[in-house]
Amino acid sequence: MYEQAPPFRGACFLNERVVMTDQVSSVGDIRADYMAQVRRKRMMDGIILVVFIALMVTGFVIADDRNAGGFWDGLHRFFDFPKEVLSEAIEKIGELPANLLKFLPSLMETINIAAASTLIGAMLGMMFSLLSTRGMAKWPRLIPLFRRVMDIMRAMPEIVIALVLIFIMGGGPVPAMIAIAFHTAGALGKLFSEVNENASLKPVEGLQSVGASWSQRMWLGVIPQVAPNYFSYALLRFEINIRASAILGFVGAGGIGYELRNAMSWGKGQYDDAMAIFLLLFLTIVAVDQLSSVVRERLTDGKTQKVPS
């Protein structure tokens, strides 16, 4: 029931034991030493746990304090809004199919935003990843530069770019598309370059020996090796981007999020619309989620797939 002995220290003790076989007290020493170690480790674990709990509790208290409504006051109201929406939707259940149909075009727009931005982001990310992988980069000296650029693109929340672009070019799907593509390029670029690092460089060298240009080497030597993994990551990203494009719609970038905000701002009387939108969004996300996991499994069958991290 003791915690596992740390293997490294254990190895040291073994050596000591070999040296001190003839000393009777050595076993007792080892045991005492081991117990002390276990106690120390347990104490450290305990301290970390206490600090963690303290952080969670104070964090919760602070968040509760700075919130407009308190947690305990609001808790019993949690189901009020869903109940309101549901009861109104059930009342007008006959209109649901018509409503679902009504919002289908805006759902299509949301999906299109996600798909286009994933596509553009993946192409940009591919470029960045090839330019920032050792052994493949066109300009090896610029690898750190491209990596930092990807870091910044990744760190940029979509909403920041979207809001600025909405100010410049008005509402609509294009700001959302650019914003999501920008972030996607950074995020996929990092994942792609991890894939690239595991690709064999032999085809690249072979192509180089027959005088292929950089783009030919990449397109014919690297891409065929990494395409399944790229595709699997891009699918995962597509799933994330559908959520993102729904959220951006909510701040004015078109699509189903925009319709949702309108339905919500009307308040009572339009909750059947809100319900239809909730349903559409939910079904889309679940469908894409299931579809992408099936496709990804088939793409990487046999091969163990890494969790995106």
Next chain:
Amino acid sequence: MTILANETDLLKVEADRLFGRKKLTSFGLPAIVIAYLTYIFFAFDIAGLTQRFEVDNARALVADSYSYKTHIARDNRTGEIRAAIEGERKGTYPNGTAPEWVTLGDTETVIDLDDGHVVTFGADNFVSYDVPGYGLITAQPSRAKGVQAVLPTDETPEWINASKNRMTITTDAGRLTITRNRTEVFRYFTGWELFFFTLDSPYSGLSVGEVFSRALGGEHAAIWQDFWTNKMWRHQDVAWAISETILMAFLGTMGAAIVALPLAFLAAKNFSPFMVVRQVTRRFFDFFRGVDALIWTIVLSRAFGPGPLTGALAILITDTGSFGKMFSEALENVDGKQIEGIQSTGAKPIQRYRFGVIPQITPILLSQILYYLESNTRSATIIGAITGGGIGLMLTQAMITQKDWEEVTYYIVLIILMVMAMDWFSGWLRRKLISGNESGH
């Protein structure tokens, strides 16, 4: 021999088919991509974008993000002259004072715009602007007769926009606008104005060295107070907002992990013997994940009002679904031998989990949790913008005014730095915790 020939023929046919398929994919896939992008081009009306593109907004945004302007304005009805940075009340100079490039006089106020450009406010609302290389422009605005501008040349150059009741002169040095009721001069400067101290602070306008020597002289508390409560840049509020955003991400991620871990045991094949329980738990996870964070945010903000708690709970609920799914997958891949070993020593179920299972999945769990912590910092910014809390809210507020673009730039820089710092921190912690576990420290 004939059989052999047949075999090679078959091989050739097969190879041809393989190559044909390869050709199809290598030409077909780009064709599909191009076709889709063309469809998007028309569906999103990208051609019409050039008309919708507001160049003025873009220019104002870019110029404002790295420069500021000081307004010197005279009310032509009362004759009162006020100097204000960005024309804001928070940046107004106290009455009777002005920046050093403005000479306030009893009858005449001289405004030096540099490079020889001089604007003079004379008596009885008289205004003159000496533009080097062009000449002296004068105006005598009055309520009855309009601006009454006099130009040195007969032809009006394109940088002067003059009508009966309004004249605007835009030069590299600044801008002069004259209407019947108001005469206003803008002078542009590079930088972020009053970033450290506002004008009502005694430390405004002092050099860095002077502020430091005063701080060492015992005024550090007052200096910090003036900086911290700067009304223009609101450093205190910004610091709070950033910590609120990080708090949302932290509470949401860790809360989700705490809730998801026991539930994951119920959803894992090798720990939960009842099919029904497993299926129900899994559908719960799918539901929490499928109802997007956006919808959770809306539902929660109805119950709890806007604020960091709502954001934290929205992240918590969505991520409970994600974590539950990932944790249960990790649990299904656990090695049974270690658990059997613990069991053989007579351990009770809780002890079997604690010492047989948890050590195996900890590295996977930790790396996923820390990855989500970083990505949730970004989500918290976005959720904050919707539901009102943290730096996301400050950003949207600054954007709504449509003129504080220097503040918008400041917040964007802070957000990027915050996310990158969290990225670095979670990576550092991951390396420290996980590699630490492996080498036994």
